[in-house]
Amino acid sequence: MDYQPLLAEERVNFLSQYLEVFPYTVMGFTVLLLVVGFINFFAIKRFDEYPIAADLPRVSILVPARNEADKIERCVQTLLAQSYDDYEVVVLDDHSTDTTLAILENIARQDARLHILNGKPLPGGWLGKHWACHQLAQSATGGLLLFTDADTRHAPNMLRDSVSAFLAEDADMLTIFPREEMVTWGERLIIPAIGFFIFSFLPLALVQKLHMPALAVAIGQFMMFRKESLEAVGGFESVRMNTMDDVSLARQIIRNGYHWRIMDGTHHVTCRMYSGFWETVDGFTKNIFAYFDYHLLLSALAWTWIWLAYALPPLVLLADAFGMPVEFFPYQIAVYSTALALLSWAVSFRRFRFPMALLVIYPVTLTLFVLIAFRSMVYNLMGQANWKDRTLAPPLWRW
Secondary structure, three states, X not given: OOOHHHHHHHHHHHHHHHHHHHHHHHHHHHHHHHHHHHHHHHHXXXXXHOOOOOOOOOEEEEXXXXXOOOOHHHHHHHHHOOOOOOEEEEEEEOOOOOOHHHHHHHHHOOOXXXXXXXXXXXXXXXXXXXXXXXXXXXXXXXXXXXXXXXXXXXXXXXXHHHHHHXXXXXXXXXXXXXXXXXXXXXXXXXXXXXXXXXXXXXXXXXHHHHOOHXXXXXXXXXXXXXXXXXXXXOHHHHHOOOOOHHHHHHHHHHHOOOOEEEEEOOOOEXXXXXXXXXXXXXXXXXXXXXXXXXXXXXXXXXXXXXXXXXXXXXXXXXXXXXXXXOOOOOHHHHHHHHHHHHHHHHHXXXXXXXXXXXXXXXXXXXXXXXXXXXXXXXXXXXXXXXXXXXXXXXXXXXX
16 A cells, blocks of 8 residues: 555645644734733833932942944943932943043043943953953942943933832842934834834743743843842853853843842933944844854744744735735734734834834834844854954854
8 A cells, every 4th residue: 555645645734734723823922922012011110110219329330342432422421420429430441442442531530430441351261241341340349230331321310210229129130121222224124123022022020020031131231230149140251152141141140049120211221222234233143043042943943933923914915915815824814913913013112112103114124133033043153243343252052
């Protein structure tokens, strides 16, 4: 008896059954993530929702800087203008080849609260920014450490409100999502995806209550730690070769039983993360692969599924509009799925304060981000990822 035709028929039947279920799976997935987004929208607090603490401790604000001449002065001036009594600002110049150091020295002559560190040579087995942050942490005199980037700007009440929130929550690590400034269309096309992924894919309220390290997130533009808690989990040395050090530190904090919190900082901190299309692409290329802990198969499957779930339904509608209906994906389900996706993106846009007009191009944004995710896998595996004129060492990837 010839079993080949039977096997072929079984495969066809299986594929047919899968294609029948697939559109409903997509819609169910978008419903679930919309619910997650709504919960996050109402659960995540802002700094100014907390009363001002009566006893505010000494804080060290720590800024790594490498070739930031066009940004560093604005950042430091906003940090020195804080309505807070006991704090220092320490900036480490990481072998800049532009005028970053000269700008810092000029500011320091006018304000003694600014301390400048000259970065030591980068040793083997370290990524550049992590080495800079490690040196900054060692030099800090405050009980609380705030790491922030040179491309950020801060409201005068940022430190007072963030420390008050930190103390009220009895946190060991506090991170925020700032208001992301997007100047060029290259930035507008890509950066809003970050807000969508944080708000829709991560049940942040549950992560905070149930201590779920795998689902933790952190934004390196603003990370506040108790100094002793950071040291207890190994500090930046423990993540010295991980390109996503912020997320890895958040996971370390939770895994070791410490308290991690995330808040809305869009009214206190502004950041222009990247300048232009290719800098944005390269910036995300260097670290997206690390989010899935360098698991190749998991990363590939996750990003493929995300694209199918959120970009395919609007493509089905577009194809139908041009007289090319997609038989395996019912038109009505595509309408519902697209509407649910738009709502999910709108929730994150509202909280991250992105321009709502960009919602209509969310399939383009998603597609670009997924392509960057695959680029991140390839470039990291081949050792071609680089940042700030430094090549990042290939990670210890796994299947």
